[in-house]
Amino acid sequence: MANVVEGEPRNSQEWHGSYLDEDGMVADIVAKVKADPVALQRWLDPVSWRPPTMNPYLAELKKEPDHAGCLWHAGMSIRNFYGLWHASNPHTAFDLHDDVEITDGIITDKRHPDNFSDRVIERVKAELAKLSEVA
Known part of the structure; x- marks a missing residue:
């Protein structure tokens, strides 16, 4: 994590390697998902996006598909893969002295990595x- 704080990307396969803007990220992800029919099906299925039922008995009662919750952490993966937390990312970086939009104690600024993803x-x-x- 020290590398992220210092603004230097980690030497990792997890990071995309360039700072795409919002349109670039959308285009990149759409292209990747479209290329995989299973991924496309999962992205379009609402059950993929909510937390899975952790209780096996309840999951059996609900007859959840095996992929339930598979995209629950997609935002985190996107933030890591595209380097949204890197201090040098021009699309998400802001200084503590900048005017940061905060509503009711919650950072609602468009540049915040969580909001961006x-x-x-x-x-x-x-x-x-x-x-x-x-189709």
Whole structure:
């Protein structure tokens, strides 16, 4: 984590390697998901996005599919893969002295990595939904 604080990307396969803007990230993720029919199906299934039922008895009662909750942590994966927490990322970096939008004690600033990845996910889901309507 020290590398993230210092603004230096980790030497890891987890990171995309360049700082894409929001449109670039959406296009990149849409292309990757479209190339995999199973991934496409999972991104479009609402059960993939909510936490899975942890109690095996309840899961059996609900007849959840095996992929229930598989995208529950997608936002975290996107933030890590695209380096959204890196201090040198021009799309998400802000200084403590900057005007940061905070509402009721919650950072609602568009530059915050959590908010940025949430927007990307919603845009990707919308693009994939349009594609599935055409198919």
